Amino acid sequence: MTRVTIPIGPQHPALKEPLSFLLTVEGEQIMESALRIGYVHRGLERIFQNRSYLQNVHVVERICGICSHIHTTAYCQAVEALLGLEIPPRALYLRTLLCELERIHSHLLWLGVLAEHIGFTTIFMYAWRDREIVLDIMEELSGGRVAHAVNVIGGVRIDLDQEHVHSILQRLDELERQVETFLGVVQHERTLQARTRGVGHLSAEQVRRYCVVGPVARASGVDVDLRRDAPYAAYASLDFQVITAEEGDVWARTMVRALESIESLHICRQLLQQLPEGPLTVRASRRVPPGEVVSRCEAPRGELVYYIRSDGSDRPARVKVRTPTLTTLITLPDQLRGVNTADVPTVLSGVDLCIACADR
C-alpha cells in the first residue's frame, strides 16, 4: 500500500495548542510520526535572569494556564530553601489546598477534552460544568480563576475563615457526587471503553526508558508520586492513596485521573478540617544568599522540576524549569505507531499535553 505523509499542525482544529506532526500512514494506519514543538517558546528561562526573585513569582505563574499554582509552589519552595526559611504550617496547608483544587480542576478539564475528542459531548459538558465548582472556590479564595497569585516567597497571601471552610466543604461533597458519576461512566460506558481501551499503550518499561512522570506513568503501573515519595508543603501530615493502574492505555489514564480527583477531594477535606492556626507568612529578604537548589513538586501532570542558582543578588543567576509534559511528548511517536488515524486525537489528549508548559 502507498505511504502518504500528512502534516498536522501547528494550527489544527483537533489541537488545543500549537504543535506539529508529520504522520506517515498506510491506508488508515499510522506507520511513523515525527514531532515538532517550540511554537509557543517564550524564552522564559532567559527572562527569569532579568527579573528579581519577587517579580519572577508572577512570571512562573504564567508558564501554564491550567497548573499555574504548582509552578509558584515549586518556585517559592526553592527560593525559601535558599533563604533557609521555615514556612508557617497554616501557609503550607493553604498552599497544599490550592495544589489539590488545581489538580481536580486540571483532571476535570482533561476529562472534558478527552470526551470531546471521542465524540462524547455529554461528558464534556458535564465535566466542564462541574469544574466550575472548583474554579469558583479558587476565585473566592484568591480573586483569580487561572492565575491565583496565592504563593509569595515566605508563605501565602490568602486566608479563610470558619464560615468559608464550611461552605467549601459543602461544595466539595456536591463535586464528589459528580466525580463518582464520571467514574461510573469511565468504568461501565461501552462507547468510552471502545474508544480508549488498548489505545496509546505504554508499558512500564517504556515509561522508565523515557523517564515519564505523573498519571501517565502511574497508569502503566509505575508507582511514583512525589507527594508520597518526597513530601513537600503539607503532604507529610496527610493521609491519601497513590492511584495506579496496570493497563497502560488511555482508559487506564482516565481511571487514574478520575480516582485521583476523588483522592484530591479527600485531601482537600483533611486540609480544611485540620487547618492549623497561626501566621501566613514569614519575612523574606529580597537578596538571596549564594547557593543552588533543586525543587520538585507533583503537578497535575507529574513531576515538575525547578533548579535555581543564586549569586547573592536579588535576581536569580539561573532558573531551569522542566515541566512534566516534556517527558510525555517524547513517547508520542511510540504511542502513535500502528494506531488508526481516527484515534490520533485520543492518543494526543490521553497524555494530557500542555504545550505552553513544555515550550516555556
Added chain:
Amino acid sequence: MNIDLILHVLQDAFPAETLEPQAMPINETFVALPPASIYLAAQILVERFGLRHLSTITGQDTGSEIELLYHFWDGRGLTLRTSLPREEPHIATLVNLIPGAAFYEREVSEMLHVTFDGHPDPRTLLLPDDWDGGAPLINE
C-alpha cells in the same frame, strides 16, 4: 536510594578523582565529575543501581565555562555536575543509556551550543528551524 553506597561506588570507579559530594537543600546531593566520566557514572547509576529517572539536564553559562547538571531522582535527588570549556563544548550523549535524555540534550544543545556526541537526532527542540540569533543562554 542508598546515597552513601552510590557515592562510595562512584568514588571507587574514579580513583583518580576526589569526589566531594555537596549536600543541597530539599534532599539533594551534587557530585562533580570531569566530562569524560559522566557517561560511565550514568552507566553505573542506571545499570548497577537501577537509577533510571533523569529528571532533566540543566545547562548554564557560569561566565568561565559551560556547566551541565544531570538531575537524577529516586526518592531523593542526585545531581552529577560537569564543566565544559566555552570554546566548542562537547560531551558524550546519554541517549542510548537513557532514551528520555533526548529532549533534554537537544534543549541544552540549542540554548548553549553544546554538542552531544552520538545524539541520534540533534535537531533544535524549541527554537525555530531558521534561528540565527546565537545561543540564547550564553551570557555576553
